Structure formats: C-alpha cells, structure tokens
Amino acid sequence: xxxxxxxxxxxxxxxxxxxxxxxxxxxxxxxxxxxxxxxxxxxxxxxxxxxxxxxxxxxxxxxxxxxxxxxxxxxxxxxxxxxxxxxxxxxxxxxxxxxxxxxxxxxxxxxxxxxxxxxxxxxxxxxxxxxxxxxxxxxxxxxxxxxxxxxxxxxxxxxxxxxxxxxxxxxxxxxxxxxxxxxxxxxxxxxxxxxxxxxxxxxxxxxxxxxxxxxxxxxxxxxxxxxxxxxxxxxxxxxxxxxxxxxxxxxxxxxxxxxxxxxxxxxxxxxxxxxxxxxxxxxxxxxxxxxxxxxxxxxxxxxxxxxxxxxxxxxxxxxxxxxx
Amino acid sequence: xxxxxxxxxxxxxxxxxxxxxxxxxxxxxxxxxxxxxxxxxxxxxxxxxxxxxxxxxxxxxxxxxxxxxxxxxxxxxxxxxxxxxxxxxxxxxxxxxxxxxxxxxxxxxxxxxxxxxxxxxxxxxxxxxxxxxxxxxxxxxxxxxxxxxxxxxxxxxxxxxxxxxxxxxxxxxxxxxxxxxxxxxxxxxxxxxxxxxxxxxxxxxxxxxxxxxxxxxxxxxxxxxxxxxxxxxxxxxxxxxxxxxxxxxxxxxxxxxxxxxxxxxxxxxxxxxxxxxxxxxxxxxxxxxxxxxxxxxxxxxxxxxxxxxxxxxxxxxxxxxxxxxxxxxx
Numbered sequence: 001x002x003x004x005x006x007x008x009x010x011x012x013x014x015x016x017x018x019x020x021x022x023x024x025x026x027x028x029x030x031x032x033x034x035x036x037x038x039x040x041x042x043x044x045x046x047x048x049x050x051x052x053x054x055x056x057x058x059x060x061x062x063x064x065x066x067x068x069x070x071x072x073x074x075x076x077x078x079x080x081x082x083x084x085x086x087x088x089x090x091x092x093x094x095x096x097x098x099x100x101x102x103x104x105x106x107x108x109x110x111x112x113x114x115x116x117x118x119x120x121x122x123x124x125x126x127x128x129x130x131x132x133x134x135x136x137x138x139x140x141x142x143x144x145x146x147x148x149x150x151x152x153x154x155x156x157x158x159x160x161x162x163x164x165x166x167x168x169x170x171x172x173x174x175x176x177x178x179x180x181x182x183x184x185x186x187x188x189x190x191x192x193x194x195x196x197x198x199x200x201x202x203x204x205x206x207x208x209x210x211x212x213x214x215x216x217x218x219x220x221x222x223x224x225x226x227x228x229x230x231x232x233x234x235x236x237x238x239x240x241x242x243x244x245x246x247x248x249x250x251x252x253x254x255x256x257x258x259x260x261x262x263x264x265x266x267x268x269x270x271x272x273x274x275x276x277x278x279x280x281x282x283x284x285x286x287x288x289x290x291x292x293x294x295x296x297x298x299x300x301x302x303x304x305x306x307x308x309x310x311x312x313x314x315x316x317x318x319x320x321x322x323x324x
Numbered sequence: 325x326x327x328x329x330x331x332x333x334x335x336x337x338x339x340x341x342x343x344x345x346x347x348x349x350x351x352x353x354x355x356x357x358x359x360x361x362x363x364x365x366x367x368x369x370x371x372x373x374x375x376x377x378x379x380x381x382x383x384x385x386x387x388x389x390x391x392x393x394x395x396x397x398x399x400x401x402x403x404x405x406x407x408x409x410x411x412x413x414x415x416x417x418x419x420x421x422x423x424x425x426x427x428x429x430x431x432x433x434x435x436x437x438x439x440x441x442x443x444x445x446x447x448x449x450x451x452x453x454x455x456x457x458x459x460x461x462x463x464x465x466x467x468x469x470x471x472x473x474x475x476x477x478x479x480x481x482x483x484x485x486x487x488x489x490x491x492x493x494x495x496x497x498x499x500x501x502x503x504x505x506x507x508x509x510x511x512x513x514x515x516x517x518x519x520x521x522x523x524x525x526x527x528x529x530x531x532x533x534x535x536x537x538x539x540x541x542x543x544x545x546x547x548x549x550x551x552x553x554x555x556x557x558x559x560x561x562x563x564x565x566x567x568x569x570x571x572x573x574x575x576x577x578x579x580x581x582x583x584x585x586x587x588x589x590x591x592x593x594x595x596x597x598x599x600x601x602x603x604x605x606x607x608x609x610x611x612x613x614x615x616x617x618x619x620x621x622x623x624x625x626x627x628x629x630x631x632x633x634x635x636x637x638x639x640x641x642x643x644x645x646x647x648x649x650x651x652x653x654x
Contacts (some may be wrong), residue, residue, distance in 0.1 A: 029531060042524065142552065143576025143651075154556065230519045231552045232573070238520055277521075281528025287485050287514045 006254045008090040011304055012268045019275055022260040026283040037160055043274025044167035045070075045229075047126075048222045049241070050248040051174045052215030057249055059211045060191045060258030061109060061116035066219045067241035068102045068127035073223030075131045078233040081149045082203055091224060095180075098220015099213050101127060106212030110205035116212075124242070131235045142231040153228045163225055170218065175263040187211060191258030248273050251301040272301070334401050350383040353602045356405045356414040357388035358441065363572075364417070364654040368440075368595030372413075375599035378621060382518070382603060385409060394418035398425045404434075411435035411602035416443045423435065423447030433607040439598040441535035442633070449605060450628055452598050454589030456635035460568070462497025463639045465504055467566040468538040471584050475506020476537030479529045481550050481567075483543040485516040493542050510536070515546045522549035524552060530557055541567035547586060551577035571642050571650035578647045590640035591654060597623050597636050 006073045024031045049066050056063045073094040101123070108119040142150070153163035162167075178184035190207045197204055227233045246285040252269025253263030274298055280290045355372050357365035369386040385404070389396020394417045402425060404412055412429055416422050426436050426447040426538060435449060442451040455463075459602055468478045480497075482490045494512060501509055510533055515522025523646040530536055530553070539554070541547035547569040554563045555577070565583045577583045600620040604610035610618040612632055618623045626634035642650060 027532075038527075045520075121610075139573055141548070141573045141576055143579065226520075230523055230549060231576075232519055232548050239518065240522075247534060278528075281525045282512060282531050284532065287512075 006118075008263040008304075009262065009264050009268060012251070012253065012265065012301070015301070016268060016272055016275065019272070019279075021284060023275070023279045027279070030279060030282060037280045039274055040167075041161050041164045041271055042278055044163045045222045045226055045238075045241075046244060046270040046274055047167045048170055048218050048225075048250055049215075049245040050266045051170055051263065052218035053245045053249050054252070054254050054261055054263070055174075055178070055187055055211045056116070056208075056215045057246075057254050057256060058187050058191045058258055058261050059208045061208050061211065062241050062246065062256075063102075063105060063212060063215050064117065064120040064246075065101070065105060065124040066192075066215060066245055067238040068124040068310065069098055069216055069219040070223040070226060070241065071235070071237045071239075072101065072127045072131050073098045073142070073220040074227035074237060075134060075223075075233045077149075077224040077233075078145060078227050079108070079134065082140065086126055087148055087152060087255055091221070094220040094224045095217050096220070098223065099217035102212040102214070102216015102219070103209070105216070106209030109212065110209040113205075116208075127179065128235060135235070139237060141226075142232040145228070145231060150228050150231050153154065153225045166221070166225065171263060171267055173211065178263060183207075183210065190260060192260065244273060247298050251298060270300075272297070291299065337410050347428075349584040350381050350604060351560050351603065352383045352385055352407075353411045353413065353599055353606070354385040354387060354409045355599065356400055356404070356412060357386070358415050359392040359396075360388045360390055360419050361651075362654075364591045367591035367650075367653045368415075368598070370596030371592035371597075374592070375596045375603070375621060379600075379603055380474035382599070384599065396584040397422055401425045401429060405429050405432055408432070409434060409640040411437070411606040413437050413439055413446075413598040413602045414443065415440035417441070420447075426560075429543070435602055435604055437598065437605065437612070440594060445631055450601065450618075450632045450634060452601060452626065452631055453593050453635045455559065455637065455639050457492045458496050458499075459635060459638045460493045460587075461498075462500045462503075464493065464540050464567055464643075465497045465501060465507065465509075467585055467587055468508045468540050468564065468643065469504040470508060470564075472537050473563050475504075475508070476510050477510045477533050477535050478538040478540055479510050479533060479536060480512040481522060481526055481529065481539050481543075481546045482512055482514050483546060485514050487517075487543075490542050496558055497540075515541075515543070515549060517543055517545045517547060518547045521548045526550040526553035527557065530554070530559060530563060535579045536563055538564040538566060541569075542570050543567070546571060548570070548573050548577065548581070551582040552578075554582045555580060568639065570654060571647055572581050572652070572654060574642070575647050575651035578642070585641050585643035587639035587641050589636070593623055593640065594636060596621065597626070601626070601634075 020031055029035060053063055053066060077094045100311050105120050105123055108114050109116045116287055157161045157165060186202045186207045188322060189202055190204050195206045226238060247265055248270040251272050252265035254265060276294055355369060357446045376384045385503060387400050388401055389469055394492045403432055412434055417458050422443050423446060426443060437450050438448045438450040470612050480494055482494060513525040513529060524606045526539060526549060530537060547565060547567045551565040555564055560581045566586050568588050569586045570588060574583060576584055597620040601618050603619055605612055614630045614632060617625050619626045623637055628634050
C-alpha cells in the first residue's frame with residue numbers, strides 16, 4: 001500500500017515537472033526561483049485549505065464550507081483590525097473562530113448524523129450570510145486596514161514571505177500529526193473501515209468532529225492571510241474556492257471514499273492547480289480556453305487516480321470486511 | 325403602442341401644465357431612491373437640493389423605502405400620488421414592478437422619470453442614464469492616456485469573458501483607440517471579478533509585458549486587485565492602474581499612487597440632472613419624446629434616443645484632489 005501511495009505521488013511529481021517544463025518553453029521566466037517562490041506564496045491558501053480538507057475527506061466526510069469559513073474569519077479579522085486590536089490577538093481569534101465554525105459542522109455530523117455534504121452546504125450559506133449581517137454588504141478596503149495588518153503575510157524571512165512559511169509549517173505539522181500520533185492514525189482508521197475502527201475503541205463521530213475542527217481552524221487562519229494579502233474584505237471573497245480545494249485533494253490522490261491519502265499528495269495537488277492558475281495568465285492562452293484547460297487537467301489527474309485505485313489495498317480491506 | 329404612449333404623454337403633459345398653472349406655490353419634485361441611508365443616494369439628494377436652489381421655487385421631497393424592495397417603493401409612490409406632487413424621479417428597484425403605480429401617477433398628471441436604475445418605457449416619460457457605453461469606453465482609455473504623455477503599452481483587466489457591460493465598454497474603447505495613437509492596447513485578460521484571480525492576472529500582465537505602463541480595469545473588483553498587485557510588485561509610478569471603481573474602495577490606492585485617477589458616475593451630478601429634467605418636463609418647457617433635447621443646468625443638455633433614454637455625461641474622474649471628499653459618500 002505504501003509503495004502504491006508513493007508511486008501515485010511520484011506520478012504527480014512527474015506531472016508537475018512536465019507541466020513546469022512545458023510552461024518554461026512558452027515563458028522561460030516562469031521557472032526562475034523568484035517566480036516559483038511567488039507561485040508557492042500564491043498557492044499557500046490553497047495548500048492550507050487542502051490540508052484541512054484532506055483530513056476531512058480521509059474520514060469519509062467533505063467540507064464545502066471552508067471557503068465561506070475563510071471569508072467570515074477574514075472579515076472578522078478585518079473588523080477587529082478596524083477596532084484597533086493587536087495582530088497576535090486577531091490571529092488567535094480567527095483560528096479560534098475558524099475552529100468553532102468547523103466544530104458546528106462537526107457537531108451536526110457527529111451528533112445528528114446528517115451527511116457532511118448536506119451539513120456543510122447549509123453552513124456554507126449561513127457563514128456567507130453572517131458576513132452580510134456583520135457588514136451590511138459593505139467592503140473593507142486597503143485604506144481601512146492598518147499597515148502592520150497588511151504587512152505580516154508579506155514580510156520576507158529567509159527568502160520567502162511569511163505566508164509561504166506558514167503553509168510550509170502547516171504541512172510539516174500535519175505530516176507529523178497524521179503519521180506519528182494516535183489521532184492521525186484514527187483519521188485513517190475511521191475512513192478506511194468505520195466498523196473496525198469502532199472495535200478498536202475509536203469513536204467515529206468524535207474523530208470526524210476533530211477533523212472538521214482542524215479544517216475550520218486552518219480555514220480561519222487562511223481567512224486572515226487572504227484578506228491581508230489582497231487588502232480587501234467583502235461578502236464574496238474566495239467565492240467558489242471550496243471547489244478548488246476539493247479538486248486539489250482529488251488531484252492529490254485523496255480517495256473521496258475516505259481512508260487513504262497523504263499530506264504530500266494534498267500539497268502536490270494544490271501546487272499542481274496553483275501552477276496552472278499562475279501560468280495560464282503568462283503563457284498567452286486565450287481566456288476562453290483557460291477554464292477548459294483547468295478542467296481537463298483535473299479530469300486527467302482523476303483518471304490517473306482511478307487507474308491506480310484498483311490497488312491491492314482496497315481488496316485486502318474488502319476481504320477483511322467479509323471476514324468480520 | 326407608440327401612438328398610445330404619445331397620447332398618454334401628451335395627456336400627462338397637458339394635465340401637468342394645468343396643474344402647474346393652477347398652483348402658484350412651489351413645484352414639488354420627489355426624488356425616490358432605492359433605499360434610504362445609502363451614501364450614493366444621499367449624495368444624489370445633495371445634487372437635487374443644489375438644482376432646487378438654482379431653479380428657485382422648487383421643493384425636493386427626498387424619499388424611499390427602508391430596504392431595497394419594489395413593494396416599498398410602490399408604497400412610497402402611492403403616498404406621493406396622494407400628496408399630488410408635481411414630479412417623481414425614481415431609481416427603481418425593479419424594472420417592471422413599478423410600472424402600474426407609475427402609470428397611475430402619470431394618469432394623474434404627475435411627471436415621471438427614472439434615473440440611475442430605469443423602469444420599463446411604459447412606466448416613465450424618460451430615463452436618465454449616468455453615462456453611455458460610448459462615453460465610458462472613451463473615458464477609460466483617456467484616463468490611461470492622460471498620464472502617458474509619451475504613450476506606451478496598456479492592458480485591460482476585465483471581469484468575466486461573458487460580462488455584457490465590460491465587453492460593451494471594451495468594444496467602445498477599441499473603437500476610439502485610434503484617437504490615442506501613442507497608447508497601445510496590448511491585451512485583455514479576465515479576472516472573473518474574483519479578487520485572487522484578478523490579482524494573478526494583473527501579476528501576469530506585468531510579467532508578460534515588462535514595459536506595461538497602465539492597467540485599465542473597468543470593474544470595481546478588478547481595479548482594486550490590480551492596484552494591490554502593482555503595489556506588491558513594487559511598480560507604483562511605473563504601472564498606473566485606472567478604470568472604473570468606487571471612491572471608498574479606491575481611496576487607499578489613490579493615496580499610495582498605485583492609481584493616479586479612475587472614473588465612475590458622480591451621484592451629485594446625477595441627482596442634479598434628474599431634478600433639472602423633472603423640473604423642465606413638469607413645467608412643460610421640454611417634451612419627453614425621441615430626439616428631444618432637455619437642458620440640465622450646469623451639466624449642459626441631454627438628448628433623448630429612440631427609447632426616450634438619455635446619457636448624462638462622461639463618467640466623473642476621481643483623483644488625489646477629490647478622493648477624500650467622495651470616499652466618505654460612496
């Protein structure tokens with residue numbers, strides 16, 4: 001199983017390299033280190049959300065409310081900044097708020113047993129609506145944000161902006177959590193075989209709840225980063241972004257049926273999409289083709305996944321199922 | 325249809341004339357807005373008051389519902405009909421829903437015009453647009469050209485590939501591009517009115533065209549995102565961001581220098597012009613029919629087209645000299 005996972009990631013890594021090579025033939029400046037750093041920074045929000053979404057998908061759930069959660073937390077961050085609160089407090093508050101919003105999803109899934117796609121479809125609208133209630137639809141613009149608020153994600157430390165470092169730190173922390181802690185293993189157990197997980201003493205609902213909280217906290221943090229980076233907050237920011245996040249996970253080989261997927265896969269899936277998004281404006285492809293190209297890339301990646309999904313790991317699990 | 329409308333209009337005009345001469349007191353013009361408490365309309369009211377003061381003998385009734393619903397506006401208009409005002413100038417929440425009520429008003433001899441957001445032709449005598457596609461198209465390229473005495477490359481950052489407004493404006497812009505021979509429009513990209521995509525497209529433009537001198541973004545999301553991208557790329561002073569935006573959203577970027585100037589209609593002028601037109605129509609010294617010309621005081625005059633619609637003026641240009649005044653308004 002491990003070998004198959006690595007091979008799927010190897011295919012993805014190869015695809016990314018080929019993609020970069022093709023782009024470089026059209027626009028050589030794209031693969032300059034400074035530009036790649038820029039692409040990484042630009043993809044940081046997608047990476048952060050894909051990490052959270054990955055954990056949720058691994059537990060057999062899906063969170064469609066991440067973008068709305070991001071937008072709400074971003075707006076709250078901008079409002080707190082307007083009220084003159086210090087940045088560390090804002091950061092803590094948005095992570096806490098994001099986690100709380102995730103917890104709402106988690107509780108509904110856990111306690112009421114509603115399918116996660118329905119729960120998060122509902123909360124997605126509620127969270128967006130809440131932004132409207134908070135602001136009456138007004139925008140918060142660049143000149144209404146303090147300089148420190150806008151500067152933090154942009155500050156360059158050791159060659160990379162803080163925003164990129166935050167994404168990298170989250171990747172490392174998530175990799176540790178998933179591979180080295182009981183909770184991390186529980187996520188896989190719950191998604192891979194819920195019945196077996198119960199027999200080993202893992203609460204399926206509680207584990208799913210924690211996955212939602214984790215995804216929510218990451219979305220909250222990303223909310224601040226997003227608003228500070230684009231220096232604008234309004235109801236519709238990151239509209240439709242949840243689909244990008246799910247697409248990044250799917251491209252990264254996270255099984256929608258739960259139980260399998262890796263941090264490396266999610267990160268590469270996000271990078272793959274991020275590179276396409278950043279390359280399309282500079283390679284001179286007609287905008288009318290851009291969406292078709294993005295869509296085709298997703299389909300091709302999924303076709304790869306589907307081909308490698310017929311893996312022995314699944315069959316072993318099925319046999320285990322029959323034996324119980 | 326057209327004869328009926330003409331007959332109706334003439335009847336309304338005649339009644340208005342009679343009503344006008346019967347009452348020697350102030351002419352009462354009602355400015356009905358989409359909702360009270362919106363900065364844009366408060367500013368339009370300011371313009372209407374200015375027009376009233378200039379004309380003399382005119383009382384402005386500034387009114388509207390508390391939320392932007394057609395039902396609320398119908399109630400407001402019904403009460404204005406009961407008060408027998410001389411003219412109603414409305415920015416409608418719904419193109420069709422207000423028509424029956426406004427027809428009733430016209431039957432009672434009240435002059436009815438729409439402005440900003442129009443009602444269907446049978447529900448008003450004329451409609452005042454803040455500007456026209458041709459004027460907007462010319463303005464956006466002129467804004468870029470004004471700050472490029474030596475010319476240079478400019479690019480357009482639009483909304484989506486299917487946005488009717490933006491596509492029309494860009495088409496009109498390309499028609500008059502020949503008048504600005506030194507300004508070379510090198511490309512059009514689409515930010516889909518998403519902050520992140522617009523930001524990336526603006527970054528892409530600066531990479532693809534290293535000599536780019538200006539980005540024209542005729543969309544309020546795009547212009548803000550482009551200004552931020554230029555700021556982050558450290559290209560303030562090198563790449564000028566212009567187009568259509570709202571003063572409250574652009575204030576920071578005008579102050580930082582990322583945008584030297586941009587345009588949007590001026591609500592004060594719009595309220596002023598709507599009042600002027602309502603006054604002349606109600607007084608009977610102008611007629612609302614295709615091809616007619618109506619004077620609008622300091623704004624000059626407007627000419628009605630075949631749909632009895634008129635365009636007020638070029639969009640108003642905002643820059644460092646007036647941004648503070650308007651950023652608090654809308």
